[in-house]
Amino acid sequence: MTPTIGVFDSGFGGLTVLRALLCRLPHTRFAFLGDTARLPYGSKSRRTIARYAVQSAQFLVREQGAQFLVIACNTASALALDAIQQAVPVPVLGVIEPGAQAARAASATGDVLVIATDATVQSGAYSAACHSQGLRALEKACPLLVPLVEEGWTAHPITEQVVRVYLDELAAEADARSLHPDTLVLGCTHYPLLRPLIERIAPAGMAVIDSAESTAEAAARLFNGRAAQPDAKDVPEDAEVRCFATDSVEKFERLGSRFLGRAVGRVELIDLGG
């Protein structure tokens, strides 16, 4: 029987992680759940987020037979990874640790920048993960980037200006703290859609770490026992993917293909309760 990997997000941004997984593990079955009825997780308490995330993880393991879980959500990875690992009897991988590990491999100076949502920055999870890798991290919340991506303005001149404002503010703050960053971590599952624009704008020599790619790489290594190189151009059209959401199926279907790089097909509505 084809093994199944469950991928979980509070919304559908985590489809960028699924995309990176598909490119590396095309002969795997995937079940993706977006807990869209209860997003955003960022404004909720740790206990509430853990309860929602555990319910979602249990659905993927019990109902969809997932033998491996990827938490493709920064907030849930930051606040609920332990709770999920205790609640399900399969390996569970979050997005933050692989991003920090990739930053460590890329950075010569040991100073890294992290851009993410307000909730992720406030959790301090990337700083902690980078610190445990011996890195110093400077984090910045970039709340305009998710709505710009969802508006479809991924190559728009306005988006370029917004990214410049954020990167300039980060550079000024790094200067003020005498940091010499050479690595920029994209700490939000929406940001891979801005990667070409960010790589064009970022200072010369700055490595850009896409935590979706880093997570897929780590998952492929854990799941396969070996690294799998992606065939980056092709998102396999025939790989088996089932998508579930707890609400707002229409928006998921409409916008999801931009994140997944192929059609998401019909999204199945499920009810996880309160």
Place this chain on the structure above:
Amino acid sequence: MTPTIGVFDSGFGGLTVLRALLCRLPHTRFAFLGDTARLPYGSKSRRTIARYAVQSAQFLVREQGAQFLVIACNTASALALDAIQQAVPVPVLGVIEPGAQAARAASATGDVLVIATDATVQSGAYSAACHSQGLRALEKACPLLVPLVEEGWTAHPITEQVVRVYLDELAAEADARSLHPDTLVLGCTHYPLLRPLIERIAPAGMAVIDSAESTAEAAARLFNGRAAQPDAKDVPEDAEVRCFATDSVEKFERLGSRFLGRAVGRVELIDLGG
């Protein structure tokens, strides 16, 4: 005893409505509730929104003694006004009807533009309210404006460009439908902070209707039995305002003063249950 008006929003954008009320009814006591734990309402079903909004309205009436309620939330006004009116024994006013009435008073051509959030546009509530006033309405979702306001970029060149893009798209669509709009309704409680910028950019002769102002005007008329003219420069510092939120008190306190035009003071955390 000083009469109390309850003001309800899913977040804190409705503080712009409270601000407009304070300028007209400075000798009234106000209780404001932001149901921040359960926002955004826009992605939820009508039944769920009605349940949340009724709980919030009952808190303001039963616990805070409100004798009059203003629903300073477009989504709740669109989807739950009837349910709230049935659930509480006091008069209840939403933001949509007063906006449509002000548009009718302002428009000579009978064609009006409405900008709002995606959820409000999808509800069709402004189109329906305008239609019942004999107006033709063209609505547009502007999802970048709320995050731009929350970022504090209310006079930023980037925000000006974004507004230009949206207004240009609206003008093109109005042309395509042979409409001749002369009135623009700001159909979101965040947008009054962009009013100076929007009035500067909008075509000459376009009336800009601020539904927060229209709603406060209607409330003052209903509550007082007569119209009250605002002393627009002064938001009374000494008027009694108690603010409540169901989560994220910190963000409310940090950003709220921009919307209210004075300090919001301490925001009290309450629990309305699941």
